[in-house]
Amino acid sequence: MLLSLDLHDQRPLHEQAADAIRRAIADGEVEPGERLPPARDLAVALEINANTVLRALRELRAEGLLEFRRGRGVTVLRRPDPKAGLRQKLRELLAEAERHGYRPDDVIEWIKEAE
Structure with a gap:
């Protein structure tokens, strides 16, 4: 999954990260039922703090796009509308x-x- 942030975007980093992950799901880079890479790996790819990635993931979970399972990681539930x-x-x-x-x-x- 190829993710990047726009350094000129004035929005908070967690919103940008959520958008990048949302786009990757919408584009089919990660299919419903598949697991996302660990938050630490996503943080390295995006060059941001892991806590910022976790905040983005929680936002996507609240939207119903992701499911968190203890010991199983984060799974994509559906594509965004x-x-x-x-x-x-x-x-x-x-x-x-x-x-x-x-x-x-x-x-x-x-x-x-x-x-």
């Missing part, structure tokens, strides 16, 4: 816009302008 991820980001965008006093209609207009 790209629409689900986009919907989550959309909810976050709308919540952020609302915190700044904007309405969903404002966001829709911005999207139309960006086309």
Whole structure:
């Protein structure tokens, strides 16, 4: 499994790591039912701390993509649904816009302008 992070990305490393693993699963580099390499190996490949990788793995477990089994490692349960991820980001965008006093209609207009 070939993983890498973008050094210019401003997001937290655990989010970047989760995205890299999510992409590898979506691209079929690791199939449902297969085990992921140990967190330490993933950390070496990504050149980040193992605790950061563990945080990313816990995030993916919360999404229902991974299963942790004592003594058996981390197993891929399913491929990610790209629409689900986009919907989550959309909810976050709308919540952020609302915190700044904007309405969903404002966001829709911005999207139309960006086309």
